[in-house]
Amino acid sequence: MIGQVLGGRYEILDRIGGGGMALVYKARDILLNRKVAVKVLRSQFVHDEEFIHRFRREAQSAAALSHPNVVSIYDVGQKDETHYIVMEYVEGQTLNDLIKEKAPLQVEEAIHIASQICDALEHAHSNQIVHRDIKPHNILLGRNGRVKVTDFGIARAGTSSSITQTGSVLGSVHYFSPEHAKGTTAGAKSDLYSLGIVLYQMLTGKLPFSGDSPVSVALKHLQEDVEEPRKVNPLIPQSVENIILKAMRKNPENRYQSAHEMLMDLETCLKPERRNEPKLAFDDDEDDEERTRVVPAIRPDRDKGEAAASVPRAVEKKKRRWVKPTVWTAVLLVLIIGLWVTAKAMQGSIFIQDVAIPNVEKKPLAEAQNELAKAELKSEVHEEFDPGVEKGYVIRQMPSGMKVKPGYTVKLFVSKGVEMQTMSGYIGKSFNEAHDALINSGLKEEQIARTDEFSDQPEGTVIKQSPNPNDPYDPTKVSIALTVSKGKESASMPDLIGQTLTQATARLTAAKLKVAQENIIYKPSFQQPKGKIYDQFPYKPGDSVDQGAKDIVLYVSTGMPENAGEYVFSVPASPAAEGKPSIVRIVVSDAKADNAEFATKSISKQEIFNIPIIVTADKPATIQIFRDNALIDTKTFTYKDYTDAQTRPSSTPTPSPSGSPAPSGSPGVSPGASGKSPSPSPSGGR
Template sequence: MIGRQLGGRYEILERVGGGGMAIVYKGLDMLLHRHVAVKVLRQQYVHDEEFIQRFRREAQAAASLSHPNVVSIYDVGQEDDIHYIVMEYVEGTTLNDLIKARAPLQVEEAVHIASQICDALDHAHHNQIIHRDIKPHNILIGKNGRVKVTDFGIARAVTSSTITQTGSVVGSVHYFSPEHAKGTPTGEQSDLYSLGIVMYQMLTGRLPFLGESPISVALKHLQEDVEEPRKVNPLIPQSVENVILRAMRKSTSERYRSAVDMLADLDTCLLPQRRNEAKVSFVDDDELDEERTRVMPALRPGQYELERSAGADEPEDDDEEEATPRKNRWVKPLVLIIVMIGLLGGMWYAVGEVKKRVAIETVDVPNVVNKTLAQAHQELVNAKLEPVPEYVKDEKNSPKDTVIRQSPAMIKVNVGSKVILSVSQGPDKLKLPDLNKFKLSEARAQLKQLGIPDTNIVVDPKFMDVEPDTVVEQQPAALTEFLDPAAVMVKLTVSKGIETVKMPNLIGKTEKEAKNMILVSGLKLAKDGITQEASYKQSKGKVMDQFPFKPNDDVAPGSEISLIVSSGLPPEAGQMTVNVPIKPAKEGSPSTVKILLTDAVYDTPFEYQTLNDVTKTEMLQVKLTVSPDKEAVIQIKVDNKTADITTVNYKDYQDQKSGKPVTPGTGTPNIGTGTPPADGAKQPGEGAHPPANGAGGTQPPAGGGGANTTTTTSTGGRNS
């Protein structure tokens, strides 16, 4: 049945229990996506049409019940020769398992459970449904403590002949009412009798009647008085014992008349004023009446007179005549009595011998729950029983080959009887998911959900042409099965992306230097990757730009680089040499003079030259470059104070180049056309303070120096 679908809607997942008439499976309602319990009629009943009709009718009647303490019936159906009932699936345990684990229960807990059962029975009785099979096996206790009564309708569909069917009611005969055992019609009070036995078992931990066979137990229900619960468990209050004794009376007239009456008694039996009430008495008032009607033996005519005259005086002759007959008349009866005793003794002996030869030996079923299958098998074989193992899924994840349930249990059965063992399949094996193409964080999350600790996850990063932080390989492989998550080591190979190197800064380097740096970095110079352009910023033969990668970019090894190399100044560049007067702050006193230059080559002030120990006025030639949109500015600082600023624009350069005369004003620097400077003027590199590196200045770029027109602005009151 496992894996089969019933009605195109209910998928059978696993077996969860079984009885004499049906097997119960856990199923999935694929339409509503909820778990259900599916009860399937056993095969020996599927060809009994009368039984099937009663099964359907009673199941449909039970479906009309709607009560929080009754397991709901969802559906009734048939598929081929399978008759089934779909009902509510309760997560929890049975009262039978609870009694086995904890009996005797606390009085308050037992009364609370009994009250909920009684409430469910009241609802069923109100709807004209008699359960007829109240027992701990049919009482479910959910994880929230809610008590649910199940098997409504199924027990009612069983005929009275079921008592004699081996294996059908072995578990139920201990809870039969006397009228049920006799096969007479049962009613509401029969369910209350069974509930009384359930209370007795909860509070004492044992059944009130035990016997060697179902028939002997049924006879005890009819003939024997139950041992008082308080003798077994003195902790039971008298008021609670009274409830049990009244529910278990053999006469229906002495039991509770309805579930409502019993529920009312249960609701008050634990009140302080009732705990020590008097023991309930069931003696009729008529038995105490001296004038009640009695049954007496009838008197024969003349009997009284004979007895009265027996002591009167008679003639001596009569006594002598009757003496012999009176003595002899007892001999014959005595002989008859002796013969009868002998016959009875012989018959008793013969019956005993026959019993010994034809009686079926019975044995106690040992409890093998929580033992290994091998141990359970050996114990049952030693007890002359036949073990029948059935592997099932265990939600408690018991070890494999462990017995989790048995049927029957804790009763006497015939030698050779079968004992069904529900054996755990063991914990479900877990499978490693396929983590390839997942981000590392997502892969870690999936492994943690399986219980694998983070310390068991090893990450191996590697460069590859895959998006960074992506899992590309795993060990063990996907779908590998394991039992203990803490013992699994998982290795994940994760992409670091394409391997990169830092792009070197080639700007300002010579073409040869740039090529060497590209080669050392593992890069390539693109074919036709060098172009030349004129530049104000870089001198001829130096790199002025690189592409497509800028300095410090992350670049894949082997990437191709292109360079733009300076071909020198543009044709329109105006190179000029300007004579700039240099003088100390005070004649005769040494001063430090610093020349700062800004022109088409230098966008920011460039320290052209620094002269130390200047004691008199001198002329210094400054080479500069102007462009059509960039003028030159020469700033003179004496002892770190601005002393003079000279500005030269492109028009000055054009005027000079066209031969126009320039008449500088007083203090205006000389603008040469290739003629020597005035006396005292120094060319760079000629004077006492050449603009050499390390001498306070920086040499301007190569190629600077040409004829230009100069406009001078003088500070400190000098003329412009």
């Protein structure tokens, strides 16, 4: 059963107990994510209608009750031939375990436990439910101190007729009442008698009645007085002993009349004014017909006169009495001898010898049927799934280990092997979701294999599975392979600035990237010559890019914009004092860049600096000359100066001065090439 899921929601985790009728397992309610207890009818009773009826009656009895001291029933179900009850799971131990470990218990602890049991019985009796099997094994002690009554397996409605017994009595012989032992109706007062025995055992550490056989114990319940608890444990207060003795009266009419009455007594028995109350006296058992009686002997000297007077008549009667008995005795002897002779003569032909049922479990079906046939027995085959037994082999038989008449039919439960499951579809689900579903279906961790690979699906999504959805599989042998997406594969964006389009495409291909034709944009540029890439968007060099990205944009230069001119200025610079070093720094602002440092140099004599500049109608060129960090000259050259130079090529135009006056001698200006383009570049910089 371990690992199975009942009703699609109760996962069996571990076995925690069992009785003659059922086994109890700890389980997890998958839907509500809580621990529950699942009671499962033993397999040998699944075809016994009486046991199934009793099992269902337990669920009905307990489900009718709602009380903090009664174990709650959550669900009842059946899966194939498995009948089960789902109930509240109580963390702790049974009262039987506590008695074995600590008995005799402290009086206060025993009274506390007995009061909660009595409270539960009061609720059950008020709902017309008689438990009929109160014993320490059926009392659960939670870790929070709460006492829970469970196992209503032989409970019945108080208004219903008693169950017909055929040579058997339901219940535990050490705890049931005298009327229970007689086989008569067990009512609410019978539960109180059993509770008295439980309280006796908690306080003394022993049972009030014991014997070599259940019958001897039952007779003691009927005939013998219980040993007073205070003789076993002198620490028991008289008030508590009175409760035990009253609850255990053999005559039900002299016990507590209700669980409420007993509960009131339990709640006050430890008060100081009651601890040393007088011992209760009982005289009800004098009229008990089950009690062993002493018959006084007849004295030989009694009524001698009357005996002497009747001698003549007695002698006369004695002479006539022997005739009839003698005749009947003779007739009876003749009949007995005749019957004995007849039986001996016919014994061989009438009485059939019993045969032993061979054990055929774990054998192939054909071999098992052959062995039964040799023993003159028939077989009836029932197939069921069993992962622990090979297909075609006998799981169990009913009955076994006994003798029967030839021709008896033995039930053989034969394995169909492992029940094949149908694989669910997990593609498109997250790996965690698929993993949890597989584990909840009973598979083990080592049966699930994961492989990761790049894909267009979100990271962590199952993109492949084996076996495929709806494929049958053996849950004991299958290996599930799940392929999980790592997301899109990424690459580092290469530096494409200054590359031709052919060179850039080759670099992108090497990085498993590509650019769409519509994302190649041609525009004028001051930065790069015609045919070279001057910008890339939105990914800069070194950025991570998903392979297959479709948003890579490349800007290709078509040359300088229209109405732009390029010149080279020859600018002289001198030190502060001839022969002594000065630091000269030249900063240029033009159509290509703003405040771009052209040169920084230490000079001891005048030097000429050739400075390339670009001007447009909207953007003149400005040259600033610093010496020892002090601005000594600023020169401005406009687009008009450029056009003038174009119309007078032999002349040497002079740039418009600004700031401080230029040093002696005007700088020379030489014209450069100019480029044409339909529109300005989207980016600047020198």
